Amino acid sequence: MENYNKFMRTLLAGTVVATLSAQALADNAEPIKVGVMLPFSGIYAALGDAGRNGLKMALKEHAGELHGRQIEFIEMDTEAKPERAPEIASSLLNQHHANFIIGPVHSGVAMGMIKVLKDQDTIMIIPNAGANAATGPLCAPNIFRTSFSMWQPSYPMGQVALDSAYKRVVTMSWNYGAGRESLEGFEEAFKAGGGEIIKQIMVPFPKTEFQSYLSEIGSINPDAVFVFFAGGGAVKFVKDYDALGLKGKIPLLGSGFLTEGTTSAQGPSAEGIRTTLHYADGLDNEVNTKFRQNYQQMFGKEADIYAVQGYDAGLLIAKAVDQLGGDISDQAALIQAMESTTLLSPRGEVSFSKAHNPIQNIYLREVVDGANKVIDVPAAKLEDPARGCKL
Numbered sequence: 001m002e003n004y005n006k007f008m009r010t011l012l013a014g015t016v017v018a019t020l021s022a023q024a025l026a027d028n029a030e031p032i033k034v035g036v037m038l039p040f041s042g043i044y045a046a047l048g049d050a051g052r053n054g055l056k057m058a059l060k061e062h063a064g065e066l067h068g069r070q071i072e073f074i075e076m077d078t079e080a081k082p083e084r085a086p087e088i089a090s091s092l093l094n095q096h097h098a099n100f101i102i103g104p105v106h107s108g109v110a111m112g113m114i115k116v117l118k119d120q121d122t123i124m125i126i127p128n129a130g131a132n133a134a135t136g137p138l139c140a141p142n143i144f145r146t147s148f149s150m151w152q153p154s155y156p157m158g159q160v161a162l163d164s165a166y167k168r169v170v171t172m173s174w175n176y177g178a179g180r181e182s183l184e185g186f187e188e189a190f191k192a193g194g195g196e197i198i199k200q201i202m203v204p205f206p207k208t209e210f211q212s213y214l215s216e217i218g219s220i221n222p223d224a225v226f227v228f229f230a231g232g233g234a235v236k237f238v239k240d241y242d243a244l245g246l247k248g249k250i251p252l253l254g255s256g257f258l259t260e261g262t263t264s265a266q267g268p269s270a271e272g273i274r275t276t277l278h279y280a281d282g283l284d285n286e287v288n289t290k291f292r293q294n295y296q297q298m299f300g301k302e303a304d305i306y307a308v309q310g311y312d313a314g315l316l317i318a319k320a321v322d323q324l325g326g327d328i329s330d331q332a333a334l335i336q337a338m339e340s341t342t343l344l345s346p347r348g349e350v351s352f353s354k355a356h357n358p359i360q361n362i363y364l365r366e367v368v369d370g371a372n373k374v375i376d377v378p379a380a381k382l383e384d385p386a387r388g389c390k391l
């Protein structure tokens with residue numbers, strides 16, 4: 001009898017194990033659903049396209065680490081319109097049951113996504129939007145960022161400006177969250193070192209009629225101008241700055257988005273512009289060289305920071321899936337795997353802060369022959385202060 005009971009227990013246990021592993025196999029046979037929320041039209045269209053390219057390239061290169069799981073992409077165009085964010089995010093979460101949702105580019109869109117996705121059964125990976133709140137007061141276990149906080153690339157430029165003996169600076173940006181936070185980051189360091197912001201100019205997003213503001217800057221004649229513009233707006237701004245005769249007269253500084261993915265369109269107008277960013281084209285490391293070559297081959301154009309950030313979102317997924325042997329059904333385990341990852345990014349090694357924001361070098365770059373050349377590292381392994389994050 002005793003033997004019979006033991007036999008039955010073993011048999012039953014065997015059945016449970018067999019059922020469980022059949023279930024795990026079935027789950028593992030399902031594709032991993034990756035929702036993509038990026039702007040494929042509008043002023044940030046090129047940024048969205050580069051981010052998507054990078055993401056796909058990483059997941060293709062690392063397909064062998066996904067333990068047989070296929071990737072299914074569900075792509076949605078945000079048009080960089082914050083009002084579209086909640087509906088799209090909700091559809092990816094509730095109708096498509098996306099395991100990961102990658103997006104967005106625009107900080108206002110990020111706010112709308114977070115409202116819907118925070119603490120839900122999906123992982124949000126931000127491959128660009130810098131809104132400080134995403135890894136600040138709104139931080140959450142299921143929200144990661146592979147890009148930057150607005151503070152990160154702007155703050156170090158404050159000291160660079162002081163070191164260049166600039167004392168009176170005009171700042172200028174689009175009037176929305178990311179623009180304001182970029183200027184604040186610069187100001188924080190610049191004012192702490194005795195610099196003065198003599199005028200702040202805010203332009204409605206996504207307007208690109210800059211001429212009247214530039215004439216005003218010309219008559220103020222500051223020591224330098226610090227700006228945040230990106231994508232199509234950055235192209236127009238840099239060309240107008242030159243056309244109105246300010247180039248060569250008043251040094252133009254910015255967070256590096258000003259010259260990312262834009263220099264061929266900006267042409268000679270971009271030469272000599274100095275910016276700070278967590279990447280530079282010519283970074284001398286093996287991952288970057290290979291990344292740029294493969295990107296050029298696959299998409300027929302030069303990679304930029306947006307491509308890098310999308311690529312790293314893909315790397316982060318691949319590394320976590322690999323670590324979990326392909327089974328991502330336990331969200332806590334998945335988050336833990338992602339948190340503990342160090343990415344070998346084209347920008348150098350990236351680890352994540354407690355708030356899930358990258359800890360990374362910030363480079364001072366200068367445009368030389370159309371490329372962003374590294375001239376210094378004003379902040380190594382810079383961590384965002386994550387003000388207000390309670391993780």
Ligand code: PHB
Binds near residue numbers: 129
């Ligand atoms: C943002 O809205 O957060 C944003 C957009 C474009 C950039 C950087 C930040 O290049």
